[in-house]
Amino acid sequence: MPDTPPIRPTLDESYVVMIRTLLDDGQRAQVARALADLHPADVADLLDAFSPDDQVALFALLPREAAADVLVELDRESREDLIDRLRPDRLRQALAELEPDEAADVIGEMEPDEAAQALEGLEDRSDIEELLEYPPETAGGLMTTEFVTLPADATVREAVQRTRGASESTHRHFLFVTDETGSLIGQVPLFKLVVAPADTPVRNIMDADVTSVPIDMDQEEVADIVRRYDLLAVPVVSPETNRVKGIITFDDVMDAAEEEAAEDFYRIAGTGATDPLHEPVWRRALLRLPWILTTLFFGFLVGQVTRWLGFDPGAEHALLLFVPVMIAMAGSVSLQSAAVMVRGLATGDLRPYGLGTILGHEVGVAALVGVVCGSISASVGYVFFGGQVGFAVVVAVSMFCGIIAAACNGTLIPLACNRIGVDPALASGPFVTSMNDILGVLIYLGLGARLLVFFNH
Numbered sequence: 001m002p003d004t005p006p007i008r009p010t011l012d013e014s015y016v017v018m019i020r021t022l023l024d025d026g027q028r029a030q031v032a033r034a035l036a037d038l039h040p041a042d043v044a045d046l047l048d049a050f051s052p053d054d055q056v057a058l059f060a061l062l063p064r065e066a067a068a069d070v071l072v073e074l075d076r077e078s079r080e081d082l083i084d085r086l087r088p089d090r091l092r093q094a095l096a097e098l099e100p101d102e103a104a105d106v107i108g109e110m111e112p113d114e115a116a117q118a119l120e121g122l123e124d125r126s127d128i129e130e131l132l133e134y135p136p137e138t139a140g141g142l143m144t145t146e147f148v149t150l151p152a153d154a155t156v157r158e159a160v161q162r163t164r165g166a167s168e169s170t171h172r173h174f175l176f177v178t179d180e181t182g183s184l185i186g187q188v189p190l191f192k193l194v195v196a197p198a199d200t201p202v203r204n205i206m207d208a209d210v211t212s213v214p215i216d217m218d219q220e221e222v223a224d225i226v227r228r229y230d231l232l233a234v235p236v237v238s239p240e241t242n243r244v245k246g247i248i249t250f251d252d253v254m255d256a257a258e259e260e261a262a263e264d265f266y267r268i269a270g271t272g273a274t275d276p277l278h279e280p281v282w283r284r285a286l287l288r289l290p291w292i293l294t295t296l297f298f299g300f301l302v303g304q305v306t307r308w309l310g311f312d313p314g315a316e317h318a319l320l321l322f323v324p325v326m327i328a329m330a331g332s333v334s335l336q337s338a339a340v341m342v343r344g345l346a347t348g349d350l351r352p353y354g355l356g357t358i359l360g361h362e363v364g365v366a367a368l369v370g371v372v373c374g375s376i377s378a379s380v381g382y383v384f385f386g387g388q389v390g391f392a393v394v395v396a397v398s399m400f401c402g403i404i405a406a407a408c409n410g411t412l413i414p415l416a417c418n419r420i421g422v423d424p425a426l427a428s429g430p431f432v433t434s435m436n437d438i439l440g441v442l443i444y445l446g447l448g449a450r451l452l453v454f455f456n457h
Contacts, residue, residue, distance in 0.1 A: 016049045023054060028126035032061040048078060055083045064445035068097035076109060077279065077284045083110065088117055099142035100124045101252070104131035131246075139222050140215040141235040142256055143246030146170040150177050150202050152185060157198040159188065174233055176244050177206045183237060183242040186210055213248070214239040221247060223257040262343060281361055285368035288336055295332040296373055299325025299378055322381070322395055326444045329373060330436040331401065337362050338409025338432050342424045345414065359411050366407030370400035405439045 015034075022031045035043055035058065043062070047055045047070070059067060059082060072080060083091060083106075095103050095118055107115045107128060115132075119125050127145045134140025148166055150159050154271050163172055175193070177186040186206035196205050212235045213222050226234055226248075236246040236251075303321040340362070344350035350358065378396035382388065403419070413431045416423035 006295050016046060019046065019049070019058075020054075023057065028061055031058070035061060036063075036066070037161060040066060041073045044073035044075075044078070046080070049075065052081060052085060055082055059086070060090065065091050065097050068094045068102075071095075071106060072098065072102050079106065080109060083114070091118055092121060099144055099146055099415065100127040101131060101142070101146075104128045104141075105136070108132055108136060116142060134215065137219045137256075138215070138261070139175060139213045139217045139219065139236045142243070142248045142252050143215075144171065144249070144252075145246050147235075147244070147247040148172065148175045149244055149354070150175050150188070152179055152201075152203045152206075154199065154202045156193055156196045156200045156202065156205070159193055159202055160198075162361075163190070163193070170248050171233060171249060174235075174247075175202075176210075176235055177202055178244065181241070182203055184210065184212060184237055184244050187235070191401070210235065212237045212242075212244075217246050217305075219256040220260045223253050223260065226250065226253045227257075252372075258347075262347075265453055266339060281364040282368065282440075284365045285365045288365065289369060289372060292329070292332055292369055292373060293376075295328050296325065296376060299328040301385075302328075321384075322377075322398075323441065326398065326402050327437060327440045328400050330409075330440040331433065333366060333369065334406040334410035334432045334436050335401050337366075337407045338414055338424075338429075341411055341414035345418050345424055350415075359408070362407050362411045363404060366433065367400075368405050370403035373403060374400040398447055401447065402440050402443045406436050409435045409439065 018032060019034055022028075022034065035046075037045065042361050043058075045067070047058060055078075059070070062070060067090075071082075073267060074082065095106065098106070103124065107118055110200070119128065122128065131140070131143070131145065135430070146166075148163055148170060150162065154162075159175060163175065173190055175188045176184055176190060179185050186203075186208045187210045188202055188206045192205045202351065209227055211225065211231060213225060215236050215238060220420040222234065226281070231250070233247055233249045236248060237243060238245055302324040306321055306324075333350050341350070341358075344358075348349065377399045378392040381395035382392035384391075413435065417424040417431070
């Protein structure tokens with residue numbers, strides 16, 4: 001009876017606690033065995049729950065091949081932090097286990113002097129350096145140089161021998177046929193080599209209708225072509241000579257498509273970042289501010305238009321003129337937070353053991369945004385109502401508190417919907433909008449009115 005394949009453990013908070021306890025107790029052998037049971041993607045997620053020093057310690061316990069896979073699975077921010085703390089020889093060992101395209105992606109994120117040091121002694125150095133010449137969001141940046149080409153007059157026997165002699169990481173699902181000048185003229189699926197007689201010329205069994213992409217094509221266009229024609233792999237050719245320069249596999253295309261989709265999604269929400277869950281708090285705030293400030297400007301404009309139309313409640317009820325801008329700001333801030341949460345839940349980037357940190361980061365972003373918007377609102381309120389300091393302070397404090405509350409709503413409501421089994425993408429919008437309106441009015445008119453009374457007395 002064949003052995004039953006081992007079941008991988010579930011990466012949850014209890015597993016993280018177990019690893020942390022073993023690591024603190026110095027039981028490194030047990031930690032190494034526990035890490036060996038995890039998929040590299042889960043190990044990458046696990047590292048995010050530990051301090052930078054513990055991440056280095058855990059990474060050091062991984063075998064070379066597993067360490068290489070984990071390095072690729074890490075998000076860019078975490079990978080950069082880890083690389084900065086790794087010994088150069090340990091980093092070089094991991095890079096040596098990667099395919100040229102994966103190694104080029106990692107090295108391309110490093111500083112020039114660090115990249116040069118990492119390249120020293122790598123067997124695939126020339127291939128990696130060639131790939132680094134291409135922009136990362138083009139076909140050249142996506143492709144790998146590990147593929148097999150065949151002359152048109154080769155036989156099936158020769159093709160099989162060449163395939164067997166290729167390196168382990170070489171793509172073998174399709175072999176590409178070239179003419180005397182090296183130009184691409186067709187491709188041969190691997191299964192045809194298996195069923196065809198050994199002396200059959202490759203030319204007789206190749207598919208002449210082969211779809212290729214130029215080396216400078218944008219990755220989004222490449223993804224569209226692969227999706228439209230249901231391709232498992234697509235050759236990348238030089239536009240001038242039609243020579244095969246590399247190959248893009250389906251998994252790389254899917255990664256690129258997901259990256260483009262995430263970028264578009266976050267742009268719609270106005271977060272700016274392509275990976276906001278892993279950006280520093282200050283950078284998230286900086287990227288969101290332009291769109292928040294745009295909302296703030298139009299909110300103030302609504303208040304001014306209200307006065308132009310003849311509605312001027314006077315000093316006693318002047319707070320009413322700022323209600324539209326408060327609600328608009330709460331809506332924008334919560335939309336950004338909710339977008340990050342919904343996308344993170346959909347992609348699996350959000351883990352239960354990291355929810356406290358995620359909420360803290362979103363509140364931190366909201367605090368920075370709130371300080372900027374509160375200061376601007378105070379200045380506008382001061383000018384708007386004839387230099388009343390009390391009114392300016394009320395507007396600033398209310399704006400700050402409203403933004404913090406909106407960020408908490410946008411973060412917690414999608415998580416709560418997901419917890420009870422309701423699709424966050426469908427349910428978050430109505431709940432977040434309603435709660436923002438209620439809390440915004442309560443905070444602004446409730447807190448603001450009391451502060452205004454205090455300052456007037």
